[in-house]
Amino acid sequence: QVQLVESGGGLVQTGDSLRLSCAASGRTFSNYAMGWFRQAPGKEREFVAGINSSGGRTYYSDSVKGRFTISRDNDKITVYLQMNSLKPEDTAVYCCATRRGFEGLEDYREWSYWGQGAQVTVSS
Numbered sequence: 001q002v003q004l005v006e007s008g009g010g011l012v013q014t015g016d017s018l019r020l021s022c023a024a025s026g027r028t029f030s031n032y033a034m035g036w037f038r039q040a041p042g043k044e045r046e047f048v049a050g051i052n053s054s055g056g057r058t059y060y061s062d063s064v065k066g067r068f069t070i071s072r073d074n075d076k077i078t079v080y081l082q083m084n085s086l087k088p089e090d091t092a093v094y095c096c097a098t099r100r101g102f103e104g105l106e107d108y109r110e111w112s113y114w115g116q117g118a119q120v121t122v123s124s
Contacts, residue, residue: 001026002024002025002026002027002098002112002113003024003025003026004022004023004024004096004097004098004113004114004115005022005023005115005116006020006021006022006094006095006096006115006116006117006118007020007021007022007023007118008020008021008118009094009118009119009120010119010120010121011121011123012086012120012121012122012123013086013122013123013124014086014087014088014122014123014124015085015086016086016122017082017083017084017085017086018083018086018120019080019081019082019083020036020080020081020083020094020096020118020120021078021079021080022034022036022078022079022080022081022096022115023076023077023078024077024078024079024098025077029074029077029098030053030054030074031053031100032053032098032099032100033050033051033052033053033098033099033100033101033102033105034050034051034070034072034079034096034097034098035047035048035049035050035051035070035096035097035098035099035105035111036048036049036050036070036079036081036094036095036096036097037094037095037096037097037108037111038090038092038093038094038095038120039092039093039095039117040089040091040092040093043092045095045108046061046063046092047061047105047106047107047108048060048061048064048068048081048094049061049064049068049069049070049081050070050102050105051070051071051072051079052102053102055071055072055074057102058070059102059105061106063089064083064090067083067084067085067086068081068082068083068084069081069082069084070082079096081094081096083120086120086122087122088122088123088124089122090120090122091120091121091122092119092120093117093118093119093120094117094118094119094120095114095115095116095117095118096114096115097111097112097113097114097115098111098112098113099111099112099113100112
């Protein structure tokens with residue numbers, strides 16, 4: 001059974017930075033892609049960023065490109081999301097997920113396992 005546990009959420013102000021972490025367990029972490037999604041109240045789940053198994057390829061949604069950076073440490077079995085220049089519209093619950101392959105990243109149905117999520121709130 002795969003387990004994903006997020007940490008690092010919190011309340012920040014516009015323009016601040018925050019780093020989320022997602023610790024994985026239960027299988028060979030280095031063989032699978034990792035990603036981050038977010039969901040704000042009343043909105044659909046939104047893809048944020050993805051990284052392939054080796055860490056050599058990344059992909060971002062247009063809404064966060066240039067501000068957020070996804071990375072992974074396969075030795076620590078952890079994936080990170082560095083969020084800079086945060087805006088109130090970034091407020092959401094952020095969840096990490098894992099899957100095989102690196103196609104169709106934006107479709108949440110393609111992702112196999114999910115964490116419980118971490119709340120990020122950006123005040124104006």
